[in-house]
Amino acid sequence: MVSIEIDSPLRDDVRRLLDEHLLDMAAxxxxxxxxxxxxxxxxxxxxxxxTARESGELLxxxxxxxxxxxxxxxxxxxxxxxxxxxxxxxLLLSRVVEEARQRGYGQLLLETGSDSFFAxxxxxxxxxxxxxxxxxxxxxxxxxxxYMRLEVMPAAPGYATEV
Numbered sequence: 001m002v003s004i005e006i007d008s009p010l011r012d013d014v015r016r017l018l019d020e021h022l023l024d025m026a027a028x029x030x031x032x033x034x035x036x037x038x039x040x041x042x043x044x045x046x047x048x049x050x051t052a053r054e055s056g057e058l059l060x061x062x063x064x065x066x067x068x069x070x071x072x073x074x075x076x077x078x079x080x081x082x083x084x085x086x087x088x089x090x091l092l093l094s095r096v097v098e099e100a101r102q103r104g105y106g107q108l109l110l111e112t113g114s115d116s117f118f119a120x121x122x123x124x125x126x127x128x129x130x131x132x133x134x135x136x137x138x139x140x141x142x143x144x145x146x147y148m149r150l151e152v153m154p155a156a157p158g159y160a161t162e163v
Contacts, residue, residue, distance in 0.1 A: 002059060002088065004095045007051040009042035013058045014051060018042070021078045028117040033144035035111050037063070037075055047075060050095055052088050059083035062092040064099055067109070067137060072100045074110040077121065089124050097128065100152050108150040109136050114143060122146060 009018060018039045025034045042049050042063050052059040060079040064072050074096055079088045100108045110125065112118050125148050133149040135141055 002052050002054050002091055004050050004052050004091060007049060007061070009039040009049050009061070009063070011051075014061060015039045017058060017061060017078055017080055018076070020081075021076070024117070025113075028115045029113050029144050033113075033142050035139070035145070042076060048099065049076075050092060052083075052092055059086070060088045060092055062096050064096050066103070070104070070106045071136075072103065072105045072108050073137070074108065089121075090128070093124065093128055097150065097152065100150075101154060104154050105152050106154075108152050109133070110148050111135075111139055111145050112148065114146050118146070122148075125150075 007014065009015070022034075022036055022038060025036045037047075041047075047063050047065045049061065049063045051061045058080055060083060061076060062074065062078075063076040065075045067073050074093075077089060077092060079092075097108060108130075110130070112121050112125070128150070130148040130150045133147050135145070135147050136149075139145065139147060
């Protein structure tokens, strides 16, 4: 059974996964278009970091950054190569969306790459209701980036979900 828990991006296995992520970003996008955060940046206040594990094995990770009281940004999503195709990314994304809902965010935003390498990620986000949008926050229009938004319905009082 896959469990998704708040975790530390500073753990050794998580650091290795995030290092692989950064290497892939550097290999597929120009340096000025890489917006992925390293493990130390993902450990900063204002960012919530989760891992998906099965019997202790790291399957993937996700991070949510609060932009303001009404908006959050997905800052990192990564599935370990051995876990791809098992629905781990969808489970992590559902957990992040639920957290955004519980926090009362009206919008959940993200930036991902426009290269074909990022096509599976874009399909995942589209399946979960995200739509393309203009750049937000400090982002600028960039042909190597795709910006996406999800309108989040706040949780009803007393409503709880289990992911």
